[in-house]
Amino acid sequence: MHSIPQLQDKVSELFDTRNYLSTPNELYEPIQYTLSQGGKRLRPLLSLISCSMFGGNLSEVENAAIGLEIFHNFTLLHDDIMDQSPMRRGMPSVYTKWDTNTAILSGDTMFVLAYDYVIKTNPEILYNTLVLFNQTAREVCEGQQYDMNFENLLHTNIEEYMEMIRLKTAVLIAAALKMGALAARASQYDQDAIYDFGILIGIAFQLRDDFLDAFGNQAVFGKPIGNDIVTNKKTFLYLKAFEKANPAQKNQLIQAFAMTDSQQKVKQVLEIYESLQIRHETDNIILELHRQALEILNKINISQENRNSILPFLHKLVGREV
Amino acid sequence: MHSIPQLQDKVSELFDTRNYLSTPNELYEPIQYTLSQGGKRLRPLLSLISCSMFGGNLSEVENAAIGLEIFHNFTLLHDDIMDQSPMRRGMPSVYTKWDTNTAILSGDTMFVLAYDYVIKTNPEILYNTLVLFNQTAREVCEGQQYDMNFENLLHTNIEEYMEMIRLKTAVLIAAALKMGALAARASQYDQDAIYDFGILIGIAFQLRDDFLDAFGNQAVFGKPIGNDIVTNKKTFLYLKAFEKANPAQKNQLIQAFAMTDSQQKVKQVLEIYESLQIRHETDNIILELHRQALEILNKINISQENRNSILPFLHKLVGREV
Numbered sequence: 001m002h003s004i005p006q007l008q009d010k011v012s013e014l015f016d017t018r019n020y021l022s023t024p025n026e027l028y029e030p031i032q033y034t035l036s037q038g039g040k041r042l043r044p045l046l047s048l049i050s051c052s053m054f055g056g057n058l059s060e061v062e063n064a065a066i067g068l069e070i071f072h073n074f075t076l077l078h079d080d081i082m083d084q085s086p087m088r089r090g091m092p093s094v095y096t097k098w099d100t101n102t103a104i105l106s107g108d109t110m111f112v113l114a115y116d117y118v119i120k121t122n123p124e125i126l127y128n129t130l131v132l133f134n135q136t137a138r139e140v141c142e143g144q145q146y147d148m149n150f151e152n153l154l155h156t157n158i159e160e161y162m163e164m165i166r167l168k169t170a171v172l173i174a175a176a177l178k179m180g181a182l183a184a185r186a187s188q189y190d191q192d193a194i195y196d197f198g199i200l201i202g203i204a205f206q207l208r209d210d211f212l213d214a215f216g217n218q219a220v221f222g223k224p225i226g227n228d229i230v231t232n233k234k235t236f237l238y239l240k241a242f243e244k245a246n247p248a249q250k251n252q253l254i255q256a257f258a259m260t261d262s263q264q265k266v267k268q269v270l271e272i273y274e275s276l277q278i279r280h281e282t283d284n285i286i287l288e289l290h291r292q293a294l295e296i297l298n299k300i301n302i303s304q305e306n307r308n309s310i311l312p313f314l315h316k317l318v319g320r321e322v
Numbered sequence: 323m324h325s326i327p328q329l330q331d332k333v334s335e336l337f338d339t340r341n342y343l344s345t346p347n348e349l350y351e352p353i354q355y356t357l358s359q360g361g362k363r364l365r366p367l368l369s370l371i372s373c374s375m376f377g378g379n380l381s382e383v384e385n386a387a388i389g390l391e392i393f394h395n396f397t398l399l400h401d402d403i404m405d406q407s408p409m410r411r412g413m414p415s416v417y418t419k420w421d422t423n424t425a426i427l428s429g430d431t432m433f434v435l436a437y438d439y440v441i442k443t444n445p446e447i448l449y450n451t452l453v454l455f456n457q458t459a460r461e462v463c464e465g466q467q468y469d470m471n472f473e474n475l476l477h478t479n480i481e482e483y484m485e486m487i488r489l490k491t492a493v494l495i496a497a498a499l500k501m502g503a504l505a506a507r508a509s510q511y512d513q514d515a516i517y518d519f520g521i522l523i524g525i526a527f528q529l530r531d532d533f534l535d536a537f538g539n540q541a542v543f544g545k546p547i548g549n550d551i552v553t554n555k556k557t558f559l560y561l562k563a564f565e566k567a568n569p570a571q572k573n574q575l576i577q578a579f580a581m582t583d584s585q586q587k588v589k590q591v592l593e594i595y596e597s598l599q600i601r602h603e604t605d606n607i608i609l610e611l612h613r614q615a616l617e618i619l620n621k622i623n624i625s626q627e628n629r630n631s632i633l634p635f636l637h638k639l640v641g642r643e644v
Contacts, residue, residue: 027467078430082423101404101470104426108400109463111433112456119452126448130441134434141431145349148423 001052001306004313010058011045014066020113030094030106031113034073037089042317044069046176047183049313050194053306056184060122064129064179067118071133072172074110075140077103082148125182132182136175143168150234158239162203170202186301193300200293201318204286208320210235211282214273220321226266232257236285237278244276290318323374323628326635332370332380333363336388342435352416352428353435356395359411364639366391368498369505371635372516375628378506382444386451386501389440393455394494396432397462399425404470447504454504458497465490472556480561484525492524508623515622522615523640526608530642532557533604536595542643548588554579558607559600566598612640 002010020035022028044065051061079085080093081103087093095103121129146164150156177198181191212220213228214237228235245253253272259265273279293314297307324332342357344350366387373383401407402415403425409415417425443451468486472478499520503513534542535550536559550557567575574594581587595601615636619629 024464024467024471026471027464075430078426082426100422104400104404105463105467105470108397108430108433109460111430112459112463115437115452115456116460119449119456123445123449127441127445130437134437134441137434138431138438141427141434142346142349145346145427148427149346149348 001055001309002048002058003309004049007045007048007052010048011041011065014044014062015041015069018066026102027106027109030077030098030102031110033097034077034094034106034110035070037091039073039089041069043072043172043176046173046198047180049310050177050180051183052180053302053310054181054184054186054190055302056180056186060125061180061183063117063120064133064183065176067114067116067133068172068176068179070110070117071114071137074107074114075144077107077110079144082144121183125185128182129179132175132178136171139167139171143171153234155242156234156239158236158243161234161236161239165203165206166199169206170199173202173205174198190300190302193296197293197296197300200289200296201314204289204293204318205320207236207282207286207289208318210237211279211286212320213237214270215279226262226270229257229266229269230262237273237282240281241273241276241278244278244281245272249276286318323377323631324370324380325631326371329367329370329374333367333387336366336384337363337391340388348424349428349431352399352420352424353432355419356399356416356428356432357392359413361395361411363391365394365494365498368495368520369502371632372499372502373505374502375624375632376503376506376508376512377624378502378508382447383502383505385439385442386455386505387498389436389438389455390494390498390501392432392439393436393459396429396436397466399429399432401466404466443505447507450504451501454497454500458493461489461493465493475556477564478556478561480558480565483556483558483561487525487528488521491528492521495524495527496520512622512624515618519615519618519622522611522618523636526611526615526640527642529558529604529608529611530640532559533601533608534642535559536592537601548584548592551579551588551591552584559595559604562603563595563598563600566600566603567594571598608640 015035015038018035020028020032047061047065047068048058051058076088077094080088081095081100085093086096091097093103094106098106115133118129118133119126143164143166146160147168150161150164174195175198178191178195181194186194210228213223213225213235216225218225227233228238232238241253242250249272253269256265256268256272259268297314300307337357337360340357342350342353369383369387369390370380373380398410399416402410403417403422407415408418413419415425416428420428437455440451440455441448465486465488468482469490472483472486496517497520500513500517503516508516532550535545535547535557538547540547549555550560554560563575564572571594575591578587578590578594581590622629
């Protein structure tokens with residue numbers, strides 16, 4: 001198979017020269033702005049890794065991979081309106097830079113654009129690719145709805161939270177991997193296995209995000225530490241803390257989350273998290289998901305050499321160093 | 323071919339028993355609400371008419387027709403947010419009944435749902451159906467953007483207006499017809515001809531809407547008369563009036579459109595329209611489009627009997643009596 005750096009170059013090549021401008025400018029400029037910002041391009045990279053790992057021809061998955069990335073960026077664009085997030089990747093989000101109407105309509109057009117690429121897939125695998133893409137797109141919308149529901153709930157539980165991040169984050173990672181397998185004409189067993197593997201990795205990826213928000217190094221993480229705490233986001237850490245806390249500690253948590261001084265609030269909440277061993281609890285579950293994922297990977301029908309060449313990347317992914 | 327009433331029954335059958343509810347409820351209830359309101363279901367009816375007229379099997383176009391109708395309703399849902407239209411089909415629009423976030427995300431999910439149906443199309447014609455569907459979806463978004471641009475412009479011209487309604491309204495009508503032809507395996511010539519026919523009919527359909535807003539009978543039209551005038555909408559009538567007016571009449575128009583009393587404003591503008599023979603001008607262009615459309619229809623390779631059986635429907639359509 002190709003090396004990870006080779007595949008990373010290939011992903012850059014797929015996106016860097018692409019121009020989305022067209023008329024009317026008002027519609028396409030925000031699309032060009034969004035898609036030229038880059039980001040990690042993780043999902044198309046996973047499609048290429050998977051396709052290569054299963055011995056497939058990269059050209060068979062390229063269009064679906066581009067479509068997935070455009071779809072992902074479309075969801076971020078609409079999510080930013082819904083979550084009122086003024087910034088994205090260090091730049092003003094589209095609804096801030098332009099306005100809400102522009103963000104809605106440019107987003108819709110990006111969704112069409114995503115399909116424009118996906119439908120270029122080899123007719124032999126077009127239907128299966130579309131079924132996977134559609135199911136994923138629908139689940140991502142469902143995940144966003146659950147996430148918004150949680151905002152308005154006083155409490156939720158870890159099980160519901162895990163289901164939310166499965167839908168909102170993991171299914172797209174799983175689908176990216178499965179598309180590569182599908183393009184490589186891997187067996188149904190292998191396609192399903194790489195999907196299940198992707199779900200576990202995707203959930204671990206999100207939990208690591210939750211973890212780093214509290215315990216990360218801002219310079220490495222790229223986002224301000226404690227933002228989830230400041231915004232009272234019901235992350236795994238938050239829910240686990242409430243689950244483990246005794247009545248006195250619960251009161252402390254409630255008081256801490258009600259604080260208005262952000263710096264003091266983060267400090268206070270982190271102290272309670274540490275006393276409840278939330279760092280350890282979160283690390284443990286990520287390790288367990290990682291272990292289960294590797295167990296699946298070991299049963300997939302690829303050479304040990306290919307397996308070995310992707311393992312370091314996977315470790316970094318779950319550590320969120322890519 | 324089937325009679326129009328038979329095909330209308332078939333369309334009702336396709337939609338009336340369908341249930342879109344799923345979890346999370348917050349996401350799917352607005353979809354069920356939107357899609358159970360009915361509306362004319364004109365686009366799927368046109369697909370069925372076209373398929374039947376070309377001797378096709380209706381089951382070959384049903385899924386694409388359902389997809390087109392769901393797509394159309396999705397665009398209305400998002401348009402209502404952008405245009406701040408509180409009502410739709412006599413009911414509160416989704417963003418009014420729920421909120422903007424719900425309308426954005428339920429709309430996105432409806433778009434996925436539309437594709438869910440379209441991709442069930444026979445693999446033999448799946449790719450061509452998807453290309454047509456995607457091109458249409460993109461053009462409808464472009465049309466909505468031009469429409470929003472016009473709101474912010476002091477003036478536009480008739481040519482730009484015609485291009486806007488071609489994109490916003492006519493391409494979907496044309497695509498509905500072409501999908502029927504494609505499903506019936508009509509020749510490329512016939513597919514393209516029925517598309518061109520649809521564009522002309524679609525533009526005429528929109529111009530008749532403009533016409534009836536000013537000169538219609540409220541009981542028949544179903545919407546309050548003069549709404550376009552009250553909201554200073556740059557319709558064909560508005561643009562034609564400004565085009566024909568001499569400097570004095572232009573001043574009268576500007577003064578009339580600046581009036582704050584709605585009833586007086588409509589009365590005043592209609593008087594100027596009548597003095598400029600805008601009723602006659604609009605009727606003329608609709609008749610001319612209709613004539614060109616029939617010229618195309620006459621060259622399409624279908625029996626005279628089939629042609630005759632759809633003509634009364636087309637007359638009614640351009641008269642907006644269906």
